[in-house]
Amino acid sequence: MALNLDGIIGNSPALAKVFKVLEKVAPTDSTVLVTGESGTGKELLVRALHQNSVRRSKPFVPINCGAIPKELLESELFGHEKGAFTHAIRTRPGRFELADGGTIFLDEIGEMDLSLQVKILRALQEKEIERVGGTSIMKVDVRVVAATNRDLEGEVAAGRFREDLFYRLNVIPLHLPPLRERNLDILLLAEHFLCSHCTNKDRRSLKLAEKAKEMLLTYSWPGNVRELENFMERLSILCDGNEVQPEDLPGKIFEDIGETPLVKVEEVQPMAPLGFAWPQLRDMTDKDMKLKEFLEAIEGRLLEEALDRADGVKNKAAELVGIKRTTLIEKLKKRNLL
Numbered sequence: 001m002a003l004n005l006d007g008i009i010g011n012s013p014a015l016a017k018v019f020k021v022l023e024k025v026a027p028t029d030s031t032v033l034v035t036g037e038s039g040t041g042k043e044l045l046v047r048a049l050h051q052n053s054v055r056r057s058k059p060f061v062p063i064n065c066g067a068i069p070k071e072l073l074e075s076e077l078f079g080h081e082k083g084a085f086t087h088a089i090r091t092r093p094g095r096f097e098l099a100d101g102g103t104i105f106l107d108e109i110g111e112m113d114l115s116l117q118v119k120i121l122r123a124l125q126e127k128e129i130e131r132v133g134g135t136s137i138m139k140v141d142v143r144v145v146a147a148t149n150r151d152l153e154g155e156v157a158a159g160r161f162r163e164d165l166f167y168r169l170n171v172i173p174l175h176l177p178p179l180r181e182r183n184l185d186i187l188l189l190a191e192h193f194l195c196s197h198c199t200n201k202d203r204r205s206l207k208l209a210e211k212a213k214e215m216l217l218t219y220s221w222p223g224n225v226r227e228l229e230n231f232m233e234r235l236s237i238l239c240d241g242n243e244v245q246p247e248d249l250p251g252k253i254f255e256d257i258g259e260t261p262l263v264k265v266e267e268v269q270p271m272a273p274l275g276f277a278w279p280q281l282r283d284m285t286d287k288d289m290k291l292k293e294f295l296e297a298i299e300g301r302l303l304e305e306a307l308d309r310a311d312g313v314k315n316k317a318a319e320l321v322g323i324k325r326t327t328l329i330e331k332l333k334k335r336n337l338l
Contacts, residue, residue: 003019003022003023003026003048003052004048004051004052005019005048006048006051007044007047007048008041008044008045008048009185009188009189009192010182010184010185010188010189011184011185011188012181012182012183012184012185013184014177014181014182015177015182015185018045018174018175018176018177021172021174022045022048022049022052022174023052025049025172025174026048026049026052026053027052027053027054028053029053029143030171030172031124031143031144031145031146031168031169031171031172032046032049032145032146032171032172032173032174033145033146033147033148033152033169033170033171033172033173033174034046034145034146034147034148034174034175034176035147035148035149035152035173035174035175035176036147036149036175036176036177036178037149037178037224038149038223038224038226039179039223039224039225039226039227040176040177040178040179040224040225041176041224041225041226042107042147042149042176043062043105043107043147045174045176046062046103046105046107046145046147047060049103049145049174050102050103050105050143050145053103053143055101055102055103055143058099058100058101058102058103059098059099059100059101059102059103060099060102060103060105061095061098061099061102061103061104061105062104062105062107063076063077063095063104063105063106063107064107064108065106065107065108065109065111065112066107066108066110066111067108070112070113070116073112073113073116074116074119074132075088075092075094075132076094076095077094077095077096077116077119077120077129078094078096078097078119078123078129078130078131078132079091079092079093079094079096079097079129079131079132079134080092080094080131080132080133080134081131081132081133081134082133083133084131084132084133084134085132085133088132088133091131093131094129094131096123096129096140096142097129097138097140099140099142100140100141100142101141101142102142102143103142103143103144103145104142104143104144104145105145105146105147106120106144106145106146106147107146107147108147108148108149109146109147109148109169110148110149110150110152110155110161111150114160114161114162117161117162117165118162120165121162121164121165121168123140123144124144124165124168124169125168127139127140127141127142128140144169146169152166152169152170153166178221178224179221179224179225179228180220180221183217186216186217186221186228187208187213187216187217189225189228189229190208190216190228190231190232191208193228193229193232193233194206194208194232194235194236194244197232197233197235197236197237198236200236201236201237201336203236204242206235206236206239206242206243206244207242207243207244208243208244209243209244209245209246211245211246212244212245212246212248212249215246215249215253215254215257215259216228216249216253218257219253219256219257220256230312231249231250234250234337235248235249237335237336237337238304247261250308251308252308252311279294279298299331300335300337302321303317303321303328303331303332303335303337304337306318306320306321307332307337314328314329314332
């Protein structure tokens, strides 16, 4: 049967090796540990693992172990009995129970506290769990798939991760390569995301100029596929023409590949005086704008520049323009910049 790879895009040899392992391991019940840098698409790969397994008709239950406070994570995973702790006003099943018969995905398992790792190990070995505050043991039939962007062997050596749990999870290691090692996939993904975001924003599809393509292929993509998608969404909003030119690309790409950022011809003001110059009435009339939309346009450019300088970190961008983070987020939402 052909693999169901819904949502995964790529034809590179590095990705083909991953698909080959996926095809072999998906029909089994073996525990899988997916590794890879942040933003590579590990959850998509895990979902494909589930969709190609005999458990595909049963629940797929993900949980991000790094996003939930450690004092609440045990209850999220194993559930709790009424009165087990403050605010436990009713009995609640955990993710292992909800995933019974299907697959549970433990994302960012490297962030899990050592005390909880012992209970995960028992769930893996004995297929048994116990709710917080409970007295009875429950059998669960789940396939466990874990993922991390950490070097778990290094974490074991440093005493931050249990060695026995690591080997129990690492039955089938599946490494998702970073985008910089998937050169054949970069333009494929870029064009897919660009087309998708243009469609969502009801604008004509953008094309990538040849020089822009070369720059995208040269860039190191530290944020991987997630970073690429964010760049393409930004272009779908801010690019004025029908073709993405090098000068439309973020400044960090120029810095990374060692080139000097280009300036759009339309932005050059040959007659502008030295130093700061306030916008004039003719600037507004030249753009055929009313005062409100003219001020909105100026504000939007300042917000975009602040985000770019802050590398997308909203707290820092808010500081640069002197507003609260919540105010910045509201303004970004208004402009569909989130």
